[in-house]
Amino acid sequence: MKRRKTQSQEEILTILKDSKSALNHDMLQAKLTKKVDRATIYRILNRFSDDGIVHKVIGDDGKQYFAFCLNCDEEKKQHTHNHFHFKCLKCGKMECLKHEIDVSLPKGYTSETFNGLISGYCSDCS
Amino acid sequence: MKRRKTQSQEEILTILKDSKSALNHDMLQAKLTKKVDRATIYRILNRFSDDGIVHKVIGDDGKQYFAFCLNCDEEKKQHTHNHFHFKCLKCGKMECLKHEIDVSLPKGYTSETFNGLISGYCSDCS
DNA sequence: TTGTTAACGCGACAATATTGCAATAATATT
DNA sequence: AATATTATTGCAATATTGTCGCGTTAACAA
Ligand SMILES: [Mn+2]
Ligand SMILES: [Mn+2]
Ligand SMILES: [Zn+2]
Ligand SMILES: [Zn+2]
Numbered sequence: 138m139k140r141r142k143t144q145s146q147e148e149i150l151t152i153l154k155d156s157k158s159a160l161n162h163d164m165l166q167a168k169l170t171k172k173v174d175r176a177t178i179y180r181i182l183n184r185f186s187d188d189g190i191v192h193k194v195i196g197d198d199g200k201q202y203f204a205f206c207l208n209c210d211e212e213k214k215q216h217t218h219n220h221f222h223f224k225c226l227k228c229g230k231m232e233c234l235k236h237e238i239d240v241s242l243p244k245g246y247t248s249e250t251f252n253g254l255i256s257g258y259c260s261d262c263s
Numbered sequence: 264m265k266r267r268k269t270q271s272q273e274e275i276l277t278i279l280k281d282s283k284s285a286l287n288h289d290m291l292q293a294k295l296t297k298k299v300d301r302a303t304i305y306r307i308l309n310r311f312s313d314d315g316i317v318h319k320v321i322g323d324d325g326k327q328y329f330a331f332c333l334n335c336d337e338e339k340k341q342h343t344h345n346h347f348h349f350k351c352l353k354c355g356k357m358e359c360l361k362h363e364i365d366v367s368l369p370k371g372y373t374s375e376t377f378n379g380l381i382s383g384y385c386s387d388c389s
Numbered sequence: 390t391t392g393t394t395a396a397c398g399c400g401a402c403a404a405t406a407t408t409g410c411a412a413t414a415a416t417a418t419t
Numbered sequence: 420a421a422t423a424t425t426a427t428t429g430c431a432a433t434a435t436t437g438t439c440g441c442g443t444t445a446a447c448a449a
Contacts, residue, residue, distance in 0.1 A: 141394090141447070143397080143446075145396090161436095177397055195380075196321070199327070199435095199436080226375060234369070240362070241362065244386065246385055247384045248383040250382040252379070254378040254379075255368070255376065259371070260371025263372070264426075267416065268415075302408080302428085327406080
């Protein structure tokens with residue numbers, strides 16, 4: 138199943154690349170110049186996520202946030218992101234924290250996905 | 264605003280205490296002997312969460328999970344839970360990982376809540 | 390230019406959670 | 420024990436988020 142290049146897709150990718158913080162559907166739709174259907178936005182985002190181009194984070198608000206992958210090891214088959222995200226309770230921005238975490242699991246446990254989120258106030262909003 | 268003791272409340276608390284894993288609304292309702300309204304269940308759970316009796320975790324599925332507080336430092340005003348939760352993708356159980364994490368935030372950042380979730384397969388389901 | 394089908398738009402649907410309001414019942418007060 | 424106060428509940432309505440089916444559109448290859 139080969140991917141095709143569409144305008145909506147390109148624009149969404151550009152927005153995510155330019156954004157310093159993770160975006161949810163609402164925020165993304167607000168930034169789009171032309172109207173794109175909600176279902177389409179989700180389908181594009183999930184496609185990106187499946188392809189490992191962006192990562193998906195569930196916020197404390199239960200919403201899905203998407204962030205463009207930076208400094209990821211592209212060569213690895215296993216596309217993992219064991220870092221925390223920080224969400225500012227005032228300005229709302231959600232950003233990646235550089236430091237990679239490694240959690241020791243109990244014996245016999247295997248890890249598939251990592252989702253680390255810290256809420257608080259950023260330096261601008263403290 | 265003083266709290267009152269009700270039967271539903273007590274039963275839900277007991278269920279959470281007895282459960283080794285975090286529960287969401289569905290799981291809880293299934294365990295209740297008598298029918299309790301959905302809204303009431305959520306109100307009870309959020310009350311517990313506000314009071315620091317249970318902690319709330321947002322799963323990868325976007326649902327709210329609640330777990331009774333164990334080995335928490337009751338004396339602290341600041342009720343923090345800087346530990347990960349593990350959710351098994353097969354059997355669905357969600358449990359606390361003992362190890363407490365401490366994440367270093369960028370300068371000027373302050374932390375309010377911690378939400379760490381790892382999905383994978385537990386020793387029974389590997 | 391034409392054919393194939395990935396991607397889209399639209400509407401319906403599902404799932405989760407919250408809210409307003411009247412009724413109920415836990416607790417305090419008399 | 421009887422009564423008053425109001426926290427809590429049940430119910431229905433509503434909000435919010437995300438998915439799905441399906442007919443149409445358009446990207447890409449032949
Ligand atoms: Mn990445
Ligand atoms: Mn606790
Ligand atoms: Zn901020
Ligand atoms: Zn399991």
